[in-house]
Amino acid sequence: MTTDQSAPSTANGTATAAATGANATQRFASDKQVEAQTPPERVSLLAGEVLSAIHDTIARHEVTYDEYNALKAWLIKVGEDGEWPLFLDVWVEHAVEEVAGKAREGSKGTIEGPFYVPGAPTFEVEGTLPMRDDEQGTPLLFQGQVTSVDGTPLAGAVVDIWHADSDGYYSQFAPDIQEWNLRGVVTADEEGRFHVHTMRPAPYQIPTDGSCGALIRAAGWHPWRPAHLHLKVSAEGHQTVTTQLYFPGDAHNDDDVASAVKPELMMDPQDVDGGVQVTYDFALAKSGS
Ligand code: MBD
Ligand code: FE
Numbered sequence: 001m002t003t004d005q006s007a008p009s010t011a012n013g014t015a016t017a018a019a020t021g022a023n024a025t026q027r028f029a030s031d032k033q034v035e036a037q038t039p040p041e042r043v044s045l046l047a048g049e050v051l052s053a054i055h056d057t058i059a060r061h062e063v064t065y066d067e068y069n070a071l072k073a074w075l076i077k078v079g080e081d082g083e084w085p086l087f088l089d090v091w092v093e094h095a096v097e098e099v100a101g102k103a104r105e106g107s108k109g110t111i112e113g114p115f116y117v118p119g120a121p122t123f124e125v126e127g128t129l130p131m132r133d134d135e136q137g138t139p140l141l142f143q144g145q146v147t148s149v150d151g152t153p154l155a156g157a158v159v160d161i162w163h164a165d166s167d168g169y170y171s172q173f174a175p176d177i178q179e180w181n182l183r184g185v186v187t188a189d190e191e192g193r194f195h196v197h198t199m200r201p202a203p204y205q206i207p208t209d210g211s212c213g214a215l216i217r218a219a220g221w222h223p224w225r226p227a228h229l230h231l232k233v234s235a236e237g238h239q240t241v242t243t244q245l246y247f248p249g250d251a252h253n254d255d256d257v258a259s260a261v262k263p264e265l266m267m268d269p270q271d272v273d274g275g276v277q278v279t280y281d282f283a284l285a286k287s288g289s
Contacts, residue, residue: 017207017208017213018082021084021207024085024115028085031116074211074214083207083212086210089114090212091259093112093258093260094260104241105149105283106285107241107264107283110265117172118160120184120185121180123187124186125189125195126186126196127184129181129182129198130180131181135181136166136167136199137201138276139197139199140198140199140200140278141197143194143280144282145193146233146281146282147283147284148283149286151283153190153192153193154192154236155190157194157282158185158187158235159186159282160184161184161186161230161231163182165177182198182201184196200227200247200276201227203224204224204227205223205224216257224256225257225260226251226252226261227250228245228260229244233282235284237286237287238284239284239285239286240284244260245266245267245278246261247266268280
């Protein structure tokens with residue numbers, strides 16, 4: 001399935017770009033508090049520079065009316081498909097994350113992407129992510145310790161984890177997958193240690209049947225992200241790290257469509273009886289530092 005360019009058909013639905021996009025758009029609207037408190041001088045500066053960059057590109061490459069109208073039609077289509085969350089998180093978020101994370105000590109972060117859902121089922125110290133009785137794939141034990149940047153173990157640190165299944169699909173964004181499949185929140189023990197049993201995710205292909213797919217085809221790009229785990233690691237008095245972790249050897253570690261791979265985020269999976277085991281420790285910066 002992961003090498004197939006088409007969306008999967010299932011009994012009750014298809015993971016179309018429009019369906020995935022509509023879910024992502026709705027989630028963004030309901031989960032993120034977007035406060036428009038940016039002062040007018042800053043809006044004018046930023047909007048002005050972005051527009052100037054567009055004008056410069058048009059002048060430098062002598063963009064035609066046909067090309068302008070193709071862009072206009074495409075932008076309209078991105079909205080109709082609900083693919084603004086996907087487009088922005090794939091092609092823009094990494095630059096924002098780079099700025100946000102550059103001065104923070106401790107574990108590296110990377111982009112959140114469009115598929116986080118707050119409020120997943122919780123468990124203490126060691127547990128298994130919600131999964132189907134016949135969940136496919138290789139069993140993965142993901143474990144580690146959360147400390148402060150000075151090495152102090154952070155008792156009761158919280159690790160929120162979400163990832164795709166072995167076909168590359170996310171619950172709540174593809175049809176026919178139970179609500180919290182492969183999503184969970186684990187609270188660490190007194191030493192900041194946690195253990196999460198799950199299934200190894202597959203590489204992820206962004207939907208190719210919508211406007212983002214159309215851009216990829218028109219430009220001769222590819223739609224792939226390497227297989228990854230998404231995490232938010234938090235602890236009292238510390239800054240939350242939003243990150244992703246990757247598997248060495250994945251074909252797309254070097255050309256992630258979302259530009260979100262960093263060398264520090266490579267895991268070191270060990271083959272164990274019946275699956276793989278990964279130990280990855282997190283160091284959190286203190287709040288206000
Ligand atoms: C993903 O799973 C993802 O992590 C990002 C960043 C964009 C699209 C899909
Ligand atoms: Fe993802």
